[in-house]
Amino acid sequence: MYKFKNPFAGMRDFAILWSTQTLSALGSAMTSFALVLWAYRQSGSAMVTALLSVCSYAPYVAASIFAGALCDRWDKKRAMLFCDLFAALTTLAVLLLSSAGRLQISHLYILNALNGLMNTLQKPAADVAVSLLVPRERYQRAAGMQALGNALSTVLAPVLGSMLFAFAGLEAVIFFDLGTCFVALVALGCFVHVPAQKAIQGGESPLTAARAGLRFLRREKGVLHLILFLAAINLIASMYNAALPAMALARPGGGETALGWVNACTGAATLLGGMFVSLRGAPRSRVRVIQNALLFSMSTENLLLALGRTPLVWCLGAVLGWLCIPAMNANMDALLRLRIPLSMQGRVYAARNSLQFFTIPVGYLLGGWLVDDVCAPLMAAQPPQSPLARLLGTGGGAGAALLFFGIAFAGVIVCLIFRADRHIWALEDWHKTRL
Numbered sequence: 001m002y003k004f005k006n007p008f009a010g011m012r013d014f015a016i017l018w019s020t021q022t023l024s025a026l027g028s029a030m031t032s033f034a035l036v037l038w039a040y041r042q043s044g045s046a047m048v049t050a051l052l053s054v055c056s057y058a059p060y061v062a063a064s065i066f067a068g069a070l071c072d073r074w075d076k077k078r079a080m081l082f083c084d085l086f087a088a089l090t091t092l093a094v095l096l097l098s099s100a101g102r103l104q105i106s107h108l109y110i111l112n113a114l115n116g117l118m119n120t121l122q123k124p125a126a127d128v129a130v131s132l133l134v135p136r137e138r139y140q141r142a143a144g145m146q147a148l149g150n151a152l153s154t155v156l157a158p159v160l161g162s163m164l165f166a167f168a169g170l171e172a173v174i175f176f177d178l179g180t181c182f183v184a185l186v187a188l189g190c191f192v193h194v195p196a197q198k199a200i201q202g203g204e205s206p207l208t209a210a211r212a213g214l215r216f217l218r219r220e221k222g223v224l225h226l227i228l229f230l231a232a233i234n235l236i237a238s239m240y241n242a243a244l245p246a247m248a249l250a251r252p253g254g255g256e257t258a259l260g261w262v263n264a265c266t267g268a269a270t271l272l273g274g275m276f277v278s279l280r281g282a283p284r285s286r287v288r289v290i291q292n293a294l295l296f297s298m299s300t301e302n303l304l305l306a307l308g309r310t311p312l313v314w315c316l317g318a319v320l321g322w323l324c325i326p327a328m329n330a331n332m333d334a335l336l337r338l339r340i341p342l343s344m345q346g347r348v349y350a351a352r353n354s355l356q357f358f359t360i361p362v363g364y365l366l367g368g369w370l371v372d373d374v375c376a377p378l379m380a381a382q383p384p385q386s387p388l389a390r391l392l393g394t395g396g397g398a399g400a401a402l403l404f405f406g407i408a409f410a411g412v413i414v415c416l417i418f419r420a421d422r423h424i425w426a427l428e429d430w431h432k433t434r435l
Helices: 012-043 046-064 068-073 076-099 105-133 136-167 170-191 206-219 221-250 256-279 286-307 311-322 325-339 342-357 359-380 387-392 398-419 422-432
Strands: none
Touching: 012 046, 012 076, 012 105, 012 136, 012 170, 012 221, 046 105, 046 221, 046 342, 046 359, 076 105, 076 170, 105 136, 105 342, 136 170, 136 256, 136 325, 206 221, 206 342, 221 256, 221 286, 221 325, 221 342, 221 359, 221 398, 221 422, 256 311, 256 325, 286 311, 286 325, 286 387, 286 398, 286 422, 325 342, 342 359, 359 387, 359 398, 387 398
16 A cells, blocks of 8 residues: 655644735735725725725835845844734724714825835745745645635635725725734634744844845856846736726726626636645746746736736736746746855845835836826727727726736846846756755
């Protein structure tokens, strides 16, 4: 008889952390989705909704590079508990303001900025905690499970969030969010043991830690260029995120339901991709998987969103665009965990977060501005029989479609440029010598 081999052996604490944090992430994603709908109802502007994300990412990017010293010095579990509790308090503040009828978009900007600041500690602490909880040979599987959890949040959040928002209001969505956050806090505090990590000696200052993380990236050019590749992709992806509500809510045949279906298809695609990645072993070429996944995604989704006139075509674009993203995320995560020493991960991840994610608020601002002030007026001025009007349509959402058309080609160009980067391919040679 064959001996059964458990593919998740040695991952009990990680499984508890992953499942409860995924549930909490679902609640947070539902609240974020409901707040986007609420803000767009109030303003009707792509820039206003884009600024919600800008306010979350700008403090995160600005402070992340200095968070490495605190992350490597502090207890990971306590840091995660503190940040999760703070996030729950900001969500409670939204609930109280909404119940009193005093909630304004400016309040959301402030609370999102505070949450972004807390994420500067929470994200690198969680990244290092995964490395402490998971055996090295299970990194690929853990990354796949994380991708699967993100997919579950993506597929369920727009469906459940829009349903609760439509039938019970914003307060019901927030109550659900707070309940899932409570479950995650109890599980992390009582049932997950994060092994202690050797503390950094010498009282390293945040500035010194930031320099140490940047020095590591200067030495490891393959890691640095891979991060810059993802920074360029994030610029395009955040422009996509800024334009999607404006197109799906304003296009003829669109609306809140159509936006929910597009987001749900995005989640369904990442769910399938995450399931596949979490169950299979490491590929022969991690770098090739990353390159091919992003090229396929960039060359399909944005073009279908630009040319499509119905939610069915938009949903097809979402599926094609996101099906391979879990494989990309899992292989990049595994490459970084294997390449960066555990004692340096907090500082390097903090530097990575600043470099890789600084383009996100830029992309949101650029996308919102291009839709409202450039693309929409340009499409409104087109005669009905002009080439652009025939290709992309007219009326509400046509400006966002024009932006999607432009970033489709920009994404392909970025992928082809970094595909020729020899430093990134050198990571593959280093990885093969350690198999």
